[in-house]
Each structure stands twice: as C-alpha cells, then as structure tokens.
Amino acid sequence: MSWSADPSAPSPAGRSIENxxxxxxxxxxxxxxxxxxxxxxxxxxxxxxxxxxxKDVGLCRSHYGEDCLIHTLAGxxxxxxxxxxNTLATLAAFPDRSLxxxxxxxxEDAPGxxxxxxxxxxxxxxxGDDAFxxxxxxxxxxxxIADCLVRENRIVEEWLVRDNxxxxxxxxxxxxxxxxxxxxxxxxxDPGSHAWRAxxxxxxxxxxxxxxAPPADHPATALIAMLHSAVGGSNLGAAAKRLSVSVEGRWxxxxxxxxxxxxxxxxxxxxxxxxxxxxxxxxxxxxxxxxQDLAVALRWSLAGRHTRPGVYGAPTGxxxxxxxxxxxxxxxxxxxxxxxxxxxxxxxxxxxxxxxA
Amino acid sequence: MTVLGCxxxxxxxxxxxxxxxxGLGGELYGRAAxxxxxxxLQSLVSSPLLDVETARMGVWMDAEYAVVGELVHGKxxxxxxxxxxVGLSLPPTIDIPxxxxxxxxxxxxxxxxxxxxxxxxxxxxxxxxxxxxxPGLELGRARPVVxxxxxxxxVLLALLRMEGEAADGLPVPIACxxxxxxxxxxxxxxxxxxxxxxxxxxxxxxxx
Numbered sequence: 406m407s408w409s410a411d412p413s414a415p416s417p418a419g420r421s422i423e424n425x426x427x428x429x430x431x432x433x434x435x436x437x438x439x440x441x442x443x444x445x446x447x448x449x450x451x452x453x454x455x456x457x458x459x460k461d462v463g464l465c466r467s468h469y470g471e472d473c474l475i476h477t478l479a480g481x482x483x484x485x486x487x488x489x490x491n492t493l494a495t496l497a498a499f500p501d502r503s504l505x506x507x508x509x510x511x512x513e514d515a516p517g518x519x520x521x522x523x524x525x526x527x528x529x530x531x532x533g534d535d536a537f538x539x540x541x542x543x544x545x546x547x548x549x550i551a552d553c554l555v556r557e558n559r560i561v562e563e564w565l566v567r568d569n570x571x572x573x574x575x576x577x578x579x580x581x582x583x584x585x586x587x588x589x590x591x592x593x594x595d596p597g598s599h600a601w602r603a604x605x606x607x608x609x610x611x612x613x614x615x616x617x618a619p620p621a622d623h624p625a626t627a628l629i630a631m632l633h634s635a636v637g638g639s640n641l642g643a644a645a646k647r648l649s650v651s652v653e654g655r656w657x658x659x660x661x662x663x664x665x666x667x668x669x670x671x672x673x674x675x676x677x678x679x680x681x682x683x684x685x686x687x688x689x690x691x692x693x694x695x696x697q698d699l700a701v702a703l704r705w706s707l708a709g710r711h712t713r714p715g716v717y718g719a720p721t722g723x724x725x726x727x728x729x730x731x732x733x734x735x736x737x738x739x740x741x742x743x744x745x746x747x748x749x750x751x752x753x754x755x756x757x758x759x760x761x762a
Numbered sequence: 763m764t765v766l767g768c769x770x771x772x773x774x775x776x777x778x779x780x781x782x783x784x785g786l787g788g789e790l791y792g793r794a795a796x797x798x799x800x801x802x803l804q805s806l807v808s809s810p811l812l813d814v815e816t817a818r819m820g821v822w823m824d825a826e827y828a829v830v831g832e833l834v835h836g837k838x839x840x841x842x843x844x845x846x847x848v849g850l851s852l853p854p855t856i857d858i859p860x861x862x863x864x865x866x867x868x869x870x871x872x873x874x875x876x877x878x879x880x881x882x883x884x885x886x887x888x889x890x891x892x893x894x895x896x897p898g899l900e901l902g903r904a905r906p907v908v909x910x911x912x913x914x915x916x917v918l919l920a921l922l923r924m925e926g927e928a929a930d931g932l933p934v935p936i937a938c939x940x941x942x943x944x945x946x947x948x949x950x951x952x953x954x955x956x957x958x959x960x961x962x963x964x965x966x967x968x969x970x
Contacts, residue, residue: 419834422779422793505792507780526780528792546791546853570970574854580970642864650872651907653923658970659855663862663907663923663937664872670860674968695834696818696879716856716969737876749970 414444417506419695425450425506436517437557439467445519446509448555453523456492457504465489470561477565478728478751479587480760481601498535499545503528507744508732510702512690519555520690522702524548524732524744531576537583545575548655550730550746552688552704564687564704566730568657570749580750581718581757588759599761606724609708614685625689625701628733628740632705636676636684641669647740654743668743674716679709679725691735699735704728711756723762725755764815765838766822766831772804777838784939785843787960788850796841803827803843812943812950814914816880821919821943828941828952830921832910842921844941846955857935857968862905862925873908880912885944889920892942892949900958901926902933906940918944924953928962936961 413433417425425447433444442448452468455461465488475482482491496502510522526548531541548571552564570580591599619625627647634644645665654662654671662671676682688704707727712720727747734742755762768774776793777783783790783799790796808824815821820831820838827847832840863869871893875886893906904926911920922940927933938957943950 505779649877650874659853666860666862666864670858
C-alpha cells in the first residue's frame with residue numbers, strides 16, 4: 406500500500422458532477438477494466454452513478470465478483486446476485502436515491518488490486534415499504550462509506566458502513582424499537598448464522614488487524630497512533646494533539662463537534678460504556694486533496710463489553726462490535742476535519758441481544 | 763464579479779453537488795436544495811456592503827445578510843448564511859458531553875494561524891485581539907473556534923463557531939456561527955441569530 410498522491414486519479418472533492426461524469430481517456434493503468442473508466446476514482450464514481458441513479462442495476466454483474474463478500478455490521482452478504490437483489494430492494498423503497506460522492510481515498514495494495522474508500526451522502530425519499538416498515542414519505546440524508554477491494558473491473562470484497570440510526574430517525578422511527586424487533590428475529594434464527602460476529606469480537610480483542618501497520622512516514626501512521634492512544638491507552642488529551650485546535654467533526658446520528666475537546670468527548674461517548682475496549686485498524690490509505698490538503702482513510706473495528714450506562718442506555722453486559730470508517734482531512738500534518746461513520750442501528754441490535762450477542 | 767456575488771445575483775455556475783449549507787437555523791445538503799434557497803435569498807438581499815474573495819474563501823454581506831463561502835477552484839463547497847431569518851430546522855442530533863478547554867477553564871479562542879494559509883501574520887494578530895471581545899454576545903462562557911480565516915487584500919475575514927452556554931436557565935452548551943470582518947475602517951461582527959434561536963429551542967440530548 407502506498408500514499409497515492411498520483412494526480413492521474415484525482416479526488417472528486419471540489420469537482421462538479423458534470424466534470425466527474427465527462428468522458429475522458431484512460432489516464433491510469435487499469436488492467437482488465439472496462440474502457441470507459443479513466444482511473445480508479447472514475448471507476449467508483451461512474452459505476453455508482455450508472456447502477457444507482459441510471460438504475461442499470463444489472464451492471465453489478467460485471468462490476469462485482471460472482472462470489473464477492475460484503476461486510477456490514479448487520480452481517481455478511483455473499484455473491485453478486487445478493488448485491489443485485491439488495492440494490493433493487495433499496496431502490497423500491499427509495500426510488501429517487503442519489504449517491505453524492507464526496508471523496509474516494511484509494512490505494513493500490515498490490516499490482517492491479519485497488520482499495521477505494523468512497524464517502525457518499527445519499528439524498529432520498531422513503532416511498533416504498535421495506536425492512537424499516539411502511540413507507541413514511543419522509544426525506545432523508547444519510548452518510549455511507551463503502552470500502553471496496555477492486556480487481557479487473559470487479560469489486561471482490563466490500564466493507565459497508567451506513568449511518569442507519571440517523572436514517573431511521575429521519576424517517577420518524579425509533580431506532581431502539583426497530584433494533585429490538587430485529588434482535589427478536591435474530592434470536593429465532595440459526596445461531597450459527599451469527600458466528601462471524603463472535604469471531605470478529607475475538608479477533609479485535611486479541612489485537613489482530615487485517616493489515617500490517619503502514620511505514621513510519623505514511624500520513625496514516627500518526628492517526629492510527631491517535632486512535633490507539635485514545636482507545637487502548639485512554640490518553641485522550643495526548644491523542645487529540647494530532648488534531649488542529651479548530652478541527653471540525655461529523656459523526657453518526659447527527660453528532661457535530663469542534664476542537665480537540667469535541668473529539669475527546671465523541672471518542673469517550675463511544676468508549677466509556679465499554680469494559681476493556683480494543684480497536685484495530687483494518688485498512689489505511691491516503692490521497693491528495695485540493696489546496697495541498699491530504700485525505701486519510703482508516704477502517705477500524707472496535708470491541709468491548711457494554712458494562713456501564715451512557716449514550717446507549719443502561720448496561721447490557723453484552724459484547725459490542727463496531728465497524729467504523731474515518732475520513733480525515735489533514736493540513737500541515739494535523740487533522741482539520743473528521744468524518745466518521747458507523748452503524749448505530751446494528752450496535753443497538755447487538756445490545757438488544759441480536760446478531761448472536 | 764466574485765463567485766458569491768454571481769450566486770446572489772442569480773448568475774454563474776451552481777454550487778457543487780456536495781455543497782453543505784448552514785443558515786436559516788438549519789442545514790441543507792446538495793445542489794438542488796441549496797439552489798432553491800438561494801433563489802429565495804436573491805429577492806431579499808440588497809446591494810452588498812462587502813463582496814470579497816480569496817482562492818479558498820468568499821464573503822458577501824449587506825446590512826441584513828452575510829454569506830460566507832468555502833471555495834475550491836472557484837466553486838462553492840460550503841456556504842454559511844448569517845442572519846436573523848429562521849427558515850429551517852435542525853436535524854436530529856446526539857449531543858456530546860465535552861470539555862472545550864482541556865485545561866483549567868480559560869475560555870480561550872481556539873485558533874492557530876497555521877490552519878489558515880491565506881491569513882497573513884498581521885491579520886492573525888488582529889484576529890486574536892478582535893475575537894476575544896464580542897459586545898452584547900448572548901452566550902455565557904463563550905469559546906470561539908476560528909473555522910476559516912483569510913486576508914483578502916486589506917480585509918480580514920474570519921468565520922467562527924461561537925460555542926458557549928445558554929445565558930439563562932440551565933447552562934447547557936449551545937452554539938452558533940459568527941463572522942468578523944475588519945479593515946482600515948473598523949470591525950464588523952455578525953452573529954447568526956437564526957442559528958442561535960434554533961439552538962436555544964433544543965433540549966440537551968446525549969443519548970440515542
């Protein structure tokens with residue numbers, strides 16, 4: 406993995422949708438990719454537009470591996486036909502869903518094997534019945550980050566985090582009510598279907614990330630140290646010195662904070678209810694932004710036992726697993742913006758005894 | 763004409779599709795929603811008292827409205843409207859218990875010039891002297907955060923997040939945006955009264 410300052414695949418940040426979707430010749434080596442894609446950022450932005458907004462959902466069959474694996478905190482999904490079915494189901498409920506790509510932070514992890522971290526804001530109207538219940542007619546704005554492993558025009562593995570609790574609240578629904586209902590369904594299902602969660606909790610507890618640490622001079626190194634210092638080391642103030650004093654953060658469920666103290670508060674709100682919380686960073690990448698800023702993406706997993714009251718209510722004694730992705734804007738070696746996404750609906754579902762918890 | 767000047771006169775390219783708008787007591791996201799509000803605003807604004815921009819930041823203001831833009835390659839990435847006009851509501855939010863000071867309370871302004879490459883040294887010092895006093899501010903224990911700052915010729919521009927506590931009742935945290943513009947003729951301070959009004963209506967909610 407390397408820091409992709411490569412200008413042949415520029416960030417979508419600061420570019421109009423007209424510019425992003427304009428045809429252009431290949432400008433990055435993309436072996437085995439369809440000819441219409443000029444670079445890996447273009448591949449992600451354009452195929453998302455074609456699949457979701459142009460409704461050519463069948464393109465998933467040429468853009469996902471037949472046996473692809475999609476990781477979400479609500480459980481894994483396998484196979485391209487499941488991707489097609491889920492996309493169609495989402496469009497049946499939210500037919501006007503637009504996926505506005507804010508950034509694609511990418512790396513080439515091995516020759517021809519790309520990793521992309523795609524931050525999306527979706528604007529949509531809940532016009533069809535779905536797993537959330539009957540159509541509410543409400544509009545919603547929800548942030549998603551999709552981390553994709555891509556080879557030869559196909560996404561072969563994906564880690565998807567969506568701010569589902571905020572989506573549910575914008576639909577006028579209660580996240581706890583929905584999470585408890587989901588948990589009851591989980592309790593009635595085959596316990597083996599939730600083994601993945603126990604395995605993930607064990608992996609995180611034993612400190613086994615999916616990737617090796619970056620080299621010391623990589624921009625992600627300091628930010629990984631920041632998260633470890635805050636979560637494992639509990640030295641929140643020291644960790645926060647990697648941030649600008651006026652850093653701005655957007656976290657799930659409408660959380661918005663400013664300054665180092667704001668970040669400390671957000672981290673502590675997430676962790677203080679957990680016994681022995683442990684965090685591992687499972688992917689890292691960096692790419693260039695306009696104005697000589699830098700974007701760093703970290704995908705992380707957090708596990709701990711819910712033993713104290715706090716933002717998620719009274720302690721449940723259950724193990725909690727969190728899958729999160731943080732996108733940092735870095736200026737002069739310090740973070741000036743932090744957009745972090747994790748799925749709190751799936752967290753509540755665990756605390757209600759679902760997903761095998 | 764500046765980018766913001768074009769926007770407010772109904773000319774020029776639209777905002778970016780990723781643009782985020784804060785103002786009127788709430789937030790909007792995306793080109794369509796923001797363009798709709800800007801079209802309404804066009805009929806309300808009068809001749810500008812100030813209309814300046816740098817590569818990263820633009821400020822337009824008349825007697826009643828102030829608009830701040832974050833610019834990327836001449837396109838608008840973010841917009842802040844500061845006025846007393848309420849027209850939006852805040853999205854659902856989880857509040858975060860936090861200590862803005864990280865020291866025995868000094869209520870310092872959170873500002874480091876290195877975060878603002880377009881701010882010259884003299885204006886950085888001037889900003890520190892300016893931001894520490896805000897006459898008539900209806901916030902207790904105000905702790906400003908300098909979000910954006912730039913020197914546009916002889917004009918100092920600074921967009922602030924004014925964090926503080928409700929001045930009456932329980933001292934719960936509330937915040938709104940503020941703007942400082944200073945030049946040889948003096949200092950102009952604007953507070954987003956709509957944002958402050960909506961913040962006051964919210965109850966503190968640190969739970970999901």
